[in-house]
Amino acid sequence: MDFKSLAVQVLEQNRRALARALTLIENEDDGAIEILDYLFPNTGLALRIGITGPPGAGKSTLTNQLIRFFRQRNQTVGIIAIDPTSPFTGGAILGDRVRMNENALDPGVFIRSMATRGSLGGLVRQAQEAADLMDAGGLQVIIFETVGVGQIEIDIMEAADTIVVLAVPDAGDMIQSMKAGLMEIGDLFVVNKADLDGSGRMKADLEYALHLRESKPAWAPQVFLCESRKGIGIDRVVENIFMHIEHLQQTGEWLRKRERRFRQRVRKLVETKLNREFWNNGRKELLDRHLQNSGGHISPYQIADQLLSDSRFND
């Protein structure tokens, strides 16, 4: 396949080309890097929003409301729905099919689901790369939506400019222990299903937890009550997202975030390549031989040192 011409088609906002390029990323095809490299100068313009929270918090309902909002302003929207749970139960995100159908006829909306195929670290990288492709493909707003509240979801959120954390009144015990990481990354918080008992209490709890945050950032995250199914409270959430973006731009944090991501990307690429180069057949065999002969008396520290000792860099 001619990857460069596929990249050009992505740039020309050909949606079918975009879909094909995304598949290359998911398959970790070498062509994906060629395409990403080519498109890089055309990325960085899209607004990237992350939406996370426990299952059942209404993430896809909120996402749908955001789609509607941005479409009314004639902005194109790309959705990256990420399910890091294992492929063994299947990676389908509930409500995803419904959403697909709802927006099937609108060329201004592009939806892609991603699930785990190999490593979870790979999924984090792929989500970022997918966003770059959509960005280069002219989608103006990109929404990352994750299932669950684990570390992977938190890592994926690093690719977002603004992170919306959802909570539900009755999440109880479980969210309590998961909350720590989410409390730290959220730029705004939404207590969805505000009609349920305990929503006011949950809002107060979140506000108190935010108050306890040790690092007091320049931006003070707020907690909003919402009923996203009925569209109640969405306006204020969107307004706050824009306020946050404005804050990022005014304080220079917008550029710093992009720079951090760029650095991180370079570091990851270097790490992957160094490892791939290091573990040639010779070194793999050396490790195998060590394992067979040592009888458990040579420590991994010594073997690592031996393997490294004759492979210094040319500085």
Add this chain to the structure above:
Amino acid sequence: MDFKSLAVQVLEQNRRALARALTLIENEDDGAIEILDYLFPNTGLALRIGITGPPGAGKSTLTNQLIRFFRQRNQTVGIIAIDPTSPFTGGAILGDRVRMNENALDPGVFIRSMATRGSLGGLVRQAQEAADLMDAGGLQVIIFETVGVGQIEIDIMEAADTIVVLAVPDAGDMIQSMKAGLMEIGDLFVVNKADLDGSGRMKADLEYALHLRESKPAWAPQVFLCESRKGIGIDRVVENIFMHIEHLQQTGEWLRKRERRFRQRVRKLVETKLNREFWNNGRKELLDRHLQNSGGHISPYQIADQLLSDSRFND
């Protein structure tokens, strides 16, 4: 500090020395590697049990019952209680203090809590290293107990020979989405609080999910109903743990697990050292300069290639 003499004291089952060595590991002190390297030939004997499941599933109650069981057989027990939630809410594990007090006078029980200080990947490695130290220090059974059900907890469980996954009848929606990874790693499953409504249903659900597992391993995990607070059902759980260990030994999986961990450790050590060596001041400055000058037109792929191009290995 003389690290070798500290290592010798650990080997002589000096508990204070063990505690000090564990602190070196947590602080990522270079001395820790010296100690681990010295003690390595004396590791690998201890039985390593992992206990995981959502908060409130009764992990610490089950752990306490296991401590009691092993102490009655005069076996020494080390507990590594791991809380990967961020340091911002504090890393204290509920019930840990109670347990400390309960076992404070028994020199055959050694408890250590570990929380996140830096990276989560670091925590996984540290938990394994802590187990090695306890193992060399003569503790015969080592129990890893984690809070939560995320990827980090699953990674930590790789250090265990036998993994017990706990569930509670009323965990509902949330566990559903988290279950996938846990379903795959569990060697046995315990539905705790069996007196609650829905425990039979939960058992049936788990058994059905196990039945659906694509890979049918030689070992068929079973689901047990328990009331660990009252000690009901513990005997059968412990019996099944021993059956699993026997199975591992008979099939050679016991050795293969240790070999996999060894390989993994070597790979991690190599990776860390390669990266540390690569990112010398010269290369860091080069990346900084690139970021300042490129104006966003050079992709991370090109910069990574440029950085790597003049640093091949001597093969």
